Amino acid sequence: DAKTTQPNSMESNEEEPVHLPCNHSTISGTDYIHWYRQLPSQGPEYVIHGLTSNVNNRMASLAIAEDRKSSTLILHRATLRDAAVYYCILRAYSGNTPLVFGKGTRLSVIA
Amino acid sequence: GAGVSQSPRYKVAKRGQDVALRCDPISGHVSLFWYQQALGQGPEFLTYFQNEAQLDKSGLPSDRFFAERPEGSVSTLKIQRTQQEDSAVYLCASSLVGLSDGANVLTFGAGSRLTVL
Numbered sequence: 001d002a003k004t005t006q007p008n009s010m011e012s013n014e015e016e017p018v019h020l021p022c023n024h025s026t027i028s029g030t031d032y033i034h035w036y037r038q039l040p041s042q043g044p045e046y047v048i049h050g051l052t053s054n055v056n057n058r059m060a061s062l063a064i065a066e067d068r069k070s071s072t073l074i075l076h077r078a079t080l081r082d083a084a085v086y087y088c089i090l091r092a093y094s095g096n097t098p099l100v101f102g103k104g105t106r107l108s109v110i111a
Numbered sequence: 112g113a114g115v116s117q118s119p120r121y122k123v124a125k126r127g128q129d130v131a132l133r134c135d136p137i138s139g140h141v142s143l144f145w146y147q148q149a150l151g152q153g154p155e156f157l158t159y160f161q162n163e164a165q166l167d168k169s170g171l172p173s174d175r176f177f178a179e180r181p182e183g184s185v186s187t188l189k190i191q192r193t194q195q196e197d198s199a200v201y202l203c204a205s206s207l208v209g210l211s212d213g214a215n216v217l218t219f220g221a222g223s224r225l226t227v228l
Contacts, residue, residue, distance in 0.1 A: 030213070031213070032213045032214055034216075036217075041221070042219075042221050042222075043115075043202045043204070043219030043220050043221050043222050044154065044202070044204075044217075044219045045219065046216045046217065046218070049214060049216070051214075085153075087153060091213045091214075091215070092213055093213040094211050094212070094213060096210050096211050097210070098144055098156045098159055098167065098210065099144075099156070099217060100156065101146075101153030101154045101155070102153055103152065103153050104153055
């Protein structure tokens with residue numbers, strides 16, 4: 001799977017929107033963009049995924065650049081419970097390869 | 112239960128002991144994965160099952176690591192003659208469909224934290 005680049009850490013104030021960036025300049029046309037997050041002392045948790053169009057679900061929104069070389073996970077209103085490590089992962093459409101995690105972005109939320 | 116269950120949550124072993132870690136996936140999930148997560152790092156893939164077949168074990172770090180899923184449901188990760196470098200959190204995940212679907216979503220358990228003294 002193609003490599004992704006994320007900032008090591010970010011900080012947000014509670015109840016404000018958070019934009020978590022991910023660069024994936026070597027993405028192929030058939031790679032899905034997946035986001036998972038890992039709360040302290042828990043396993044990773046699926047957040048959202050997309051291919052080309054922007055996606056929304058109850059947890060977050062995913063904005064994908066027109067050239068697909070970058071994407072942004074948007075938490076519309078950060079809460080203390082959103083403090084976690086966020087992983088941006090590319091998955092081949094039918095590559096038969098497992099999820100490959102990088103180091104992710106550690107998000108801190110300040111009350 | 113509704114989620115992936117792992118046991119034990121915590122295990123302390125003396126160097127050289129054998130350990131077994133259990134994973135109960137979500138009922139009906141075809142795929143099962145094991146990952147190893149060292150402190151401060153992202154999870155690293157160990158092995159993958161589709162039903163009872165172990166289709167990928169490329170991430171197992173040595174022949175001391177062995178995984179099985181004999182009936183296509185519960186899985187056990189066994190580590191023989193544990194070493195200090197085996198200390199990590201071992202995560203199990205399952206998914207409804209096979210690995211060939213790029214939109215495949217994984218559900219993870221809380222993990223088993225192994226400490227080797």
